[in-house]
Structures are given as structure tokens and as C-alpha cells.
Amino acid sequence: MHGLHGRALTYAAGLKMTRPELTVIVTMGDGGLGIGGAHILSACRRNLDITLLILNNFNFGMTGGQFSATTPSEVQVGSGFLNKLERPLDVCGVVSSAGAAYVMRCSSYAKDLAREIENAIGFEGFSIIDIWGICPGRYTKRNKMTPQIIENSLAKLPSITNPIPENIRKEYGRHYRELAAQQKPVPSPAKIETKFHAPDSGRKEVVILGSAGQRIITAGEILCLAGLTAGLNVTQKNEYDITVLRGACISEVVFSPEEIGYTGITTPDVVLALSQEGVDRRKHLFDDLDKNTLIIRAEEINLPPCNAEVQQPNFKAQKIKSNDRALAALSVLAKLDRVIYLDMLEFALAYRFQDKILASALDLVERVKGLGA
Amino acid sequence: MAFCLMEGNEAIAWGAVASECRFFAGYPITPATTIFNILLKLLPPLGGICIQGEDEIASIGYCLGASMAGRKVMTATSGAGISLYSEHISFAIGSEIPIVIVDVQRLGPSTGSATRGADGDIQFLRWGNSGGLPVIVLAPVDVKDCYFLTIQAFNLAEKFRCPVFIASNKEIAMTRENIDIHAIAKPEIIERSVPPPGKPFVPFETSSGQLTPYFLPIGGNVPVRQTSSTHGPDGYITTDSDKIAKIQERLKTKLLSTVTGFSFYESYPEQGADTLLLTYGVTARAARDVYNAQKKIWHGGIAFNSQNALARAPRSDQGKSRERQPCCGGGDEPGPVCQRDRTHPSG
Numbered sequence: 121m122h123g124l125h126g127r128a129l130t131y132a133a134g135l136k137m138t139r140p141e142l143t144v145i146v147t148m149g150d151g152g153l154g155i156g157g158a159h160i161l162s163a164c165r166r167n168l169d170i171t172l173l174i175l176n177n178f179n180f181g182m183t184g185g186q187f188s189a190t191t192p193s194e195v196q197v198g199s200g201f202l203n204k205l206e207r208p209l210d211v212c213g214v215v216s217s218a219g220a221a222y223v224m225r226c227s228s229y230a231k232d233l234a235r236e237i238e239n240a241i242g243f244e245g246f247s248i249i250d251i252w253g254i255c256p257g258r259y260t261k262r263n264k265m266t267p268q269i270i271e272n273s274l275a276k277l278p279s280i281t282n283p284i285p286e287n288i289r290k291e292y293g294r295h296y297r298e299l300a301a302q303q304k305p306v307p308s309p310a311k312i313e314t315k316f317h318a319p320d321s322g323r324k325e326v327v328i329l330g331s332a333g334q335r336i337i338t339a340g341e342i343l344c345l346a347g348l349t350a351g352l353n354v355t356q357k358n359e360y361d362i363t364v365l366r367g368a369c370i371s372e373v374v375f376s377p378e379e380i381g382y383t384g385i386t387t388p389d390v391v392l393a394l395s396q397e398g399v400d401r402r403k404h405l406f407d408d409l410d411k412n413t414l415i416i417r418a419e420e421i422n423l424p425p426c427n428a429e430v431q432q433p434n435f436k437a438q439k440i441k442s443n444d445r446a447l448a449a450l451s452v453l454a455k456l457d458r459v460i461y462l463d464m465l466e467f468a469l470a471y472r473f474q475d476k477i478l479a480s481a482l483d484l485v486e487r488v489k490g491l492g493a
Numbered sequence: 494m495a496f497c498l499m500e501g502n503e504a505i506a507w508g509a510v511a512s513e514c515r516f517f518a519g520y521p522i523t524p525a526t527t528i529f530n531i532l533l534k535l536l537p538p539l540g541g542i543c544i545q546g547e548d549e550i551a552s553i554g555y556c557l558g559a560s561m562a563g564r565k566v567m568t569a570t571s572g573a574g575i576s577l578y579s580e581h582i583s584f585a586i587g588s589e590i591p592i593v594i595v596d597v598q599r600l601g602p603s604t605g606s607a608t609r610g611a612d613g614d615i616q617f618l619r620w621g622n623s624g625g626l627p628v629i630v631l632a633p634v635d636v637k638d639c640y641f642l643t644i645q646a647f648n649l650a651e652k653f654r655c656p657v658f659i660a661s662n663k664e665i666a667m668t669r670e671n672i673d674i675h676a677i678a679k680p681e682i683i684e685r686s687v688p689p690p691g692k693p694f695v696p697f698e699t700s701s702g703q704l705t706p707y708f709l710p711i712g713g714n715v716p717v718r719q720t721s722s723t724h725g726p727d728g729y730i731t732t733d734s735d736k737i738a739k740i741q742e743r744l745k746t747k748l749l750s751t752v753t754g755f756s757f758y759e760s761y762p763e764q765g766a767d768t769l770l771l772t773y774g775v776t777a778r779a780a781r782d783v784y785n786a787q788k789k790i791w792h793g794g795i796a797f798n799s800q801n802a803l804a805r806a807p808r809s810d811q812g813k814s815r816e817r818q819p820c821c822g823g824g825d826e827p828g829p830v831c832q833r834d835r836t837h838p839s840g
Contacts, residue, residue: 130558132558133558134555159554300542305539311673312497340669351494361608
């Protein structure tokens with residue numbers, strides 16, 4: 121399989137993972153070594169049973185003898201003075217520090233090259249041979265290079281004993297299959313049967329305005345699950361920033377007996393206003409609200425002027441923490457028989473959570489039931 | 494009535510499993526990451542493989558290797574990652590390697606907005622290969638489509654030996670909806686066709702009228718050659734212009750001559766309408782609402798679902814030209830339609 125310059129290791133990994141019984145050998149030059157450097161480092165870390173032969177002739181022969189990652193600084197190549205500015209890569213040093221357990225360098229003229237390759241292939245894990253050779257078309261036009269020079273240069277480098285003790289570990293594919301065999305199969309997605317009637321027969325829109333960390337998305341999901349218990353079509357469109365645990369977090373939930381088209385909300389039936397940055401992010405939403413919209417507002421939230429009905433449950437007095445307020449607000453909604461009933465909410469919670477989390481969620485609902493608005 | 498609650502990405506993952514996809518590799522990127530998360534749970538217990546690549550180039554490379562070993566493969570990314578895929582997309586087109594590529598689009602250009610939806614990659618998907626050959630792009634409208642079109646995508650990739658794109662969007666991928674996944678009619682699962690016995694295998698040879706060459710995996714008893722260079726039927730690099738032209742022509746024809754077979758659309762034609770609204774992807778949802786709200790005032794038709802359908806379907810259905818033909822995508826207009834508009838008498 122002959123693919124893109126520098127990417128051969130990636131195809132080899134896909135092949136080897138799929139067909140572990142195959143012997144997989146990759147060849148690349150010093151060009152592929154440079155452009156595919158990330159794949160080489162990754163292959164060293166992974167230790168999949170592949171043998172990489174780097175056919176290293178110290179320049180880009182095909183394109184005019186430009187310098188590669190292994191070109192010595194002092195030679196004359198097709199990149200003018202640029203190779204004088206860079207230091208050649210010590211292939212064996214890099215790959216052994218990246219985790220390769222079998223690393224060898226040798227001359228392409230070595231009498232025992234075949235045995236070296238055989239040994240590398242025989243190693244179970246990622247093995248590399250940096251094979252030094254001559255580029256007669258380009259490199260030797262301006263630089264002296266002979267098998268003897270290669271031999272002498274290699275002799276000056278420290279010898280390597282394989283396998284490298286600190287890098288010996290399980291072969292990736294074998295290890296993958298071991299761990300994969302311990303994974304539990306995932307059951308087919310479960311369905312929620314219609315069990316209840318919703319308080320309202322028509323389309324209902326709820327927008328939850330909060331912050332990251334307030335479990336806004338989970339609350340939207342719980343609300344949707346509650347909608348499913350009444351056989352309704354539901355959608356949940358979310359908005360949040362890429363930052364983790366920072367920024368506004370908004371969930372828009374639509375219930376409808378009809379198929380739902382656009383999933384965004386312009387005139388909500390209910391607004392749960394749970395954080396200031398959530399409210400600020402959607403401040404224009406409030407412009408057109410009338411008394412048909414119910415806002416459930418946490419105490420400290422400033423709302424833009426609007427004509428909606430506002431309920432302000434006393435979350436603080438009940439010591440309901442910020443990250444419980446989304447579920448608490450859903451409980452208030454259910455207590456008011458708006459959009460959902462309490463039994464719909466409790467069923468959704470029991471569907472979504474188990475054990476301690478379920479117990480604490482149901483406890484929260486109970487506390488809200490006793491809350492004065 | 495009974496429904497599951499599911500986001501589009503999850504439906505794509507289940508669609509892949511239903512298509513017998515058993516290899517996934519990807520690099521995390523919002524809003525595509527949950528496809529990887531879900532397949533990491535689904536595939537290993539089925540004997541499949543799900544791996545995280547060191548980058549996007551590697552991720553699609555792993556898939557191409559596994560595909561050449563005979564597996565059904567998928568990868569998923571967003572705009573920044575699809576850019577990195579492009580060289581391997583060209584490889585998969587030119588060397589006829591089946592793969593499903595999910596692009597969960599987010600607002601671009603460049604890093605853009607990771608958590609905002611958009612449809613700005615459509616032109617990139619269509620024209621992002623070096624060589625300009627046609628590709629198949631399926632654009633889901635909702636969570637049901639994510640499941641259904643993923644199965645279609647695998648069938649098309651296997652049938653035509655090509656990359657098939659699913660042009661999803663954050664607003665479908667990470668929006669949850671009710672879906673009865675078991676009630677969706679599953680198309681018959683198509684496999685790559687293997688050569689009939691008795692003749693020597695020539696990897697890119699096709700008989701007269703045969704659009705896609707037979708497939709044998711690398712690593713079997715019969716040697717298989719694969720190359721990213723221009724090649725003749727034998728899979729060897731060639732500069733023979735006749736051989737190259739023949740294969741390039743076939744790569745084009747195999748999709749252009751069959752596009753009606755994979756144009757998935759709905760249309761609501763009305764007699765005497767003076768406006769035809771064309772749309773695709775997530776925007777079709779809003780367009781359908783507009784149509785339902787306005788149809789007493791307008792008389793119009795609407796078509797949506799896949800990119801291919803836009804190029805093909807509704808105009809010839811209607812019988813007469815429309816005075817207005819707005820084309821709505823979430824930030825981008827599909828190439829074939831735009832091109833046709835320029836030559837349309839009233840376009």
C-alpha cells in the first residue's frame with residue numbers, strides 16, 4: 121500500500137489493528153521521517169507490532185537534493201545555506217526517548233543487513249532501523265559519501281542493546297484486545313413509553329438561562345425525558361461556550377404534539393432565570409414577553425423590564441445550592457402544574473439517575489414541594 | 494407511543510454500528526467528539542476498534558489502512574479537522590478507498606466558534622480534493638436522518654468505493670430529539686463486491702459498463718496493490734495519459750451517472766406556485782416551519798435532505814419555471830445549484 125508522503129505508519133496501524141496476524145513493514149525515507157514526525161513519535165509511544173525501515177540518504181533526492189531532517193549542517197545541498205542553520209535529528213535518540221523498545225542503526229551496505237531486518241521484524245512491538253545509504257543522484261554530486269564513510273560514522277556512535285530495557289512493555293494490539301474484551305456491551309437505546317398526560321395539550325417552549333456548572337444541560341434533558349412520558353415530541357437545543365466551567369449555559373426545550381421544525385425559541389412559555397450571565401446573554405428575549413410567559417427567577421437575578429409573570433422561589437432559605445437550582449426550578453414548574461406534572465418529573469429522574477444521585481434528586485423535589493413562592 | 498431521547502451524534506454512532514462499521518479513528522474536536530465517545534463504548538465489545546489518533550491526518554490514515562484491510566470504517570471531525578483531512582480525502586477518491594467521513598460543521602473560518610453551528614463547509618466538501626472530482630455529501634435534517642443517512646452513507650461508500658460525507662451541523666449533532674430508532678426502516682446493508690473466481694485479480698480493472706472495480710483486501714492470499722499516484726488498472730504508477738484519462742473519467746461517471754439513486758429529498762409541490770424554496774440540512778427545519786405558516790399566502794414547494802437532491806430533484810418535478818427560487822443553507826450555497834442558477838432564465 122503506497123500512500124501519501126510521510127503517512128505510511130498510519131495506514132500500517134489501521135491494517136495491523138484490523139489484521140493482527142499479518143507481518144506489517146513500513147518503509148520511509150528521511151523525508152517521510154521529517155514530515156511524518158508526529159506519527160513516528162506516536163508509533164513509538166503506542167508499541168504496535170510494526171517494523172519501520174528508515175531509508176536514510178540525508179537529503180530530498182527526488183525534488184533536487186534539498187536538506188532533510190537528517191542532513192548534516194556542514195554539507196552542500198539544494199537548500200543553499202539553510203541546512204547550516206539546523207541541527208540534524210538523532211533518529212535513534214529521539215525514538216528511544218519516545219518509547220520505542222527496538223531501535224537499530226546500520227549501513228545499507230552492511231553484510232548482516234538482512235539479519236538485522238529479520239531481528240527487527242521478529243520483535244513483538246514497534247521496531248525501527250535507521251538504515252544509512254548513499255544518494256548518487258544528488259547528494260554525492262557535491263559531497264563525499266562512500267560505504268566506508270558510512271561505516272566509520274556509524275562506528276563512532278554509541279552502540280545500542282536491544283530491546284531497550286526501560287521501553288519493554290505489552291504490545292499495543294494485544295493489550296488493546298485484552299482491555300476491549302473486558303468492556304461491557306452497550307444495550308440498544310431504551311425507549312420511554314407514554315404514561316402520563318401533560319398539563320397542556322399544545323406546543324410549549326421552555327428556556328433555561330444559567331451558567332456552566334449549574335447542570336443546565338442535564339436539566340434540559342430531564343425536562344425532555346419528562347415530555348417523553350407524555351408521548352410528546354421534544355427537542356433540546358443547547359448553547360454554551362467552549363470554556364470549561366465558565367460562561368453562560370442555555371438550554372431551549374420545545375414540547376409539541378406535532379413534529380418540531382426549528383428548535384430555537386423566540387417567545388417562550390417559561391423562562392428559568394438561574395444566573396445573571398445566562399439572562400444577560402439572552403436579554404432581548406425579554407423584550408416581547410407578556411403575562412402568558414412564566415419566569416421562575418432565582419433571588420439575586422436582575423431581569424430586564426418585561427410584562428411576564430414572575431415567580432421567585434426562596435432557594436437560599438432552603439439552602440438550595442447553585443448547581444441544584446436548575447432541577448429545583450423544574451420542580452417549581454411541576455408544582456405549579458405548568459408544562460409538566462410532578463409525576464412526569466419524578467419518572468424522568470428515576471429513568472435518568474440511580475442510587476444516591478436519584479435519592480438526592482428526589483429529595484430536592486420534596487424540599488421544593490414544601491417551598492413558599 | 495415510545496421514544497428514545499438522542500442527539501444527532503449518537504444517532505450517527507448507532508447508524509454506523511447498524512451498518513456493520515467496526516473501525517473508527519478520530520481526533521477530539523467539538524462538536525464532533527461525542528461520536529468518538531459513543532463509538533468507544535459501542536465498538537470494542539463488538540470486536541471492533543475505536544482509536545484516538547495523534548492528529549486528524551493520522552486518524553483518517555488509520556481508517557484508510559483498515560478499509561484496505563476490508564473493514565467498514567468511519568471518522569468524524571469538524572471544520573478545522575476536515576481541512577487536515579483533505580489530502581487523504583483526495584487519496585480515498587483517487588484510489589477508491591471506501592470511508593464514511595462525518596463533518597459536524599461549526600462556525601468558521603479557521604478555529605471559528607467551536608460551539609456554534611453553521612453550514613460553511615459545504616463548498617469545501619465538494620471542492621476540497623485536488624483533482625476536482627465529484628463526491629457524495631449527505632446532509633441530515635434531524636436526528637432520524639443522522640441514523641438513516643449514516644446507513645445510506647456506508648452503503649454508498651461500499652458500493653462506489655469512495656469517501657461519503659455526512660454534512661452534519663452542531664445544531665443537529667448536539668441537539669437532542671425524540672426518535673424511535675427501531676421504527677426507522679433500515680435499508681439492506683451493501684458490501685463491497687468481490688471479483689468472480691477464475692480470473693487473475695487486477696485491482697482497478699473494470700469491464701465495459703462496470704463503474705466500480707472489484708475489491709480484495711490487502712493481506713489476503715491474492716496480492717493487492719494500492720497507490721496514491723495516478724495508476725493503470727494494475728495499480729502501478731503510470732504516466733500513460735490514455736490509462737489515466739480512462740480511470741479519471743470513470744471516477745467522475747460512477748457518481749454523476751448514478752446521482753438520482755442517492756438523492757434523498759422530500760418535496761411539497763403545489764399547482765400554480767410562483768416560488769420554489771430549496772433548502773438542506775438544519776435550515777430545512779426552519780424552512781418547513783415557514784412553509785407551513787405561509788403556504789396560504791405563498792404557493793410554493795420545498796425540498797430538503799441531502800446535498801445531492803438539490804442538484805437533481807425539484808426543478809424538473811415542477812414542470813414550469815418559478816419566478817423566485819431562493820436557496821437556503823445555513824451560511825453556504827451548494828455549488829451545483831448556484832451554477833445552475835446562473836443559467837436559469839429567471840435565476
